[in-house]
Amino acid sequence: MNGAYDAYFEQLKNRSPLSYWYRYGWLYPRLSRFLKGRVLDIGCGLGDMVRYRANTVGVDVNPKAVEYCRALGLDVQLMQPDQLPLADQTFDGAVLDNVLEHLEHPEPLLGEIRRILKPHGVFIVGVPGRRGYAWDSDHKQYYDETALNACMTRAGFSCQRLMHDPLRSAWLDANLRIYALYGVYHLAAQ
Secondary structure, rough: OHHHHHHHHHHOOOOOOOHHHHHHHHHHHHHOOOOOEEEEEEEOOOOHOOOOOOOOEEEEOOOOHHHHHHHHOOOEEEEOOOEEEOOOOOOEEEEEOOHHOOOOOOHHHHHHHHHHHHEEEEEEEEEEEEHHHEEEEOOOOOOOOHHHHHHHHHEEEEEEEEEEEEEOOOHHHHHHOOEEEEEEEEEEEO
């Protein structure tokens, strides 16, 4: 398994300058307007969101990524699959960016996210478009708007907004690897 973590970590580090600009110049400012207070970035990878947004903590299953982030002085913890090493109702928001599609059974992790969110917490989920989904052989489940909302509803979240990024386009969906769908969710009323 360590070999897979090493390979995926190297893949993360080999992003293009366009991808870097896209995250810091466009995506994170766009997502951050929905986030307040203390936020958890789940599957934080290289710690980009943790670096970008103050009061953000990261977790990842990849020990190489966690070691890298900690060397940068970031607040990032190692997590076991489907287990967040954090107390109940301690976060105002959570971000799951390009992680959900890697999970064959997302329910346990989504339950953990419900557990760590405060009652009025915001949960942002990002999934790749068709080209991005096809690019990574580790992807297990493709999500369009209907599938993403159905998954989130089953997990106890209600949709507040869907955003196609950078903008809604069938051509970009088919041809741009960084094209993605983002959903902004809240805990559903009990």
